[in-house]
Amino acid sequence: MDCHFGWGGGTLVDGWRKGPWTPQEDKLLTDYVNIHGEGRWNSISKATGLRRSGKSCRLRWVNYLRPDLKRGKITPQEENIILELHARWGNRWSTIARSLPGRTDNEIKNYWRTHYKKAKSTKIIMQQQEHQHHDQQKQNNQDEMKEVVMTPQVIKQVVLASQDMDEMMKYMYQVGASSSIMNEEFYWNEDENLGRLWNLDI
DNA sequence: AATACAGACAACCGCTGTCAG
DNA sequence: TCTGACAGCGGTTGTCTGTAT
Numbered sequence: 554m555d556c557h558f559g560w561g562g563g564t565l566v567d568g569w570r571k572g573p574w575t576p577q578e579d580k581l582l583t584d585y586v587n588i589h590g591e592g593r594w595n596s597i598s599k600a601t602g603l604r605r606s607g608k609s610c611r612l613r614w615v616n617y618l619r620p621d622l623k624r625g626k627i628t629p630q631e632e633n634i635i636l637e638l639h640a641r642w643g644n645r646w647s648t649i650a651r652s653l654p655g656r657t658d659n660e661i662k663n664y665w666r667t668h669y670k671k672a673k674s675t676k677i678i679m680q681q682q683e684h685q686h687h688d689q690q691k692q693n694n695q696d697e698m699k700e701v702v703m704t705p706q707v708i709k710q711v712v713l714a715s716q717d718m719d720e721m722m723k724y725m726y727q728v729g730a731s732s733s734i735m736n737e738e739f740y741w742n743e744d745e746n747l748g749r750l751w752n753l754d755i
Numbered sequence: 756a757a758t759a760c761a762g763a764c765a766a767c768c769g770c771t772g773t774c775a776g
Numbered sequence: 777t778c779t780g781a782c783a784g785c786g787g788t789t790g791t792c793t794g795t796a797t
Binding site: 573592593594595607608611615644645646647658659662666 | 781782783784785786787788791
């Protein structure tokens with residue numbers, strides 16, 4: 554059974570409230586955690602009368618109410634850390650978040666999703682340009698090797714568009730990347746080279 | 756001024772791992 | 777060893793807000 558509360562309210566499902574939290578609910582949860590500490594999330598509803606599931610309470614505390622949370626935009630430094638760690642760990646958001654004090658896995662996940670989607674479009678455009686480039690060469694009946702100039706900006710875009718190191722390297726070789734960092738040594742020393750990559754002044 | 760669109764954020768859902776009984 | 781409760785994680789969706797047309 555669903556019961557809609559209207560503006561500022563939530564929805565009651567099987568006795569649990571869902572939807573946006575109210576300031577009153579936030580206060581109940583904050584007071585409880587300040588007294589009892591984190592954990593035992595399922596006890597909160599019984600102890601405080603808060604009609605929220607343990608899961609919902611934990612999420613609200615971790616992502617919004619925790620006092621050590623950093624507010625505001627992701628800084629360029631944090632962005633570089635996220636990109637580097639994502640290249641290394643993939644979608645292990647909680648692992649990445651541990652390297653960014655005050656940032657939550659949810660926040661990083663949302664940030665990546667927004668910017669990754671943008672990068673994905675960039676990748677498609679780059680592939681289209683590559684195809685056009687290739688067609689042009691065919692049309693001109695030129696038999697020379699194709700070469701894409703890999704500026705630092707392009708390299709960073711490729712990393713942004715890649716799911717992982719393997720895909721990135723595959724793509725860079727696919728487009729015939731020409732860059733001083735594109736060599737065997739770079740491929741096999743990914744940790745060190747990611748550092749070098751993000752030190753590029755772009 | 757109205758509308759469409761994209762970005763940012765908050766919250767939920769389903770799954771998995773852990774641990775106590 | 778098995779099982780259920782719980783916490784945590786990643787994926788996904790919904791909503792709000794700012795900006796472009």
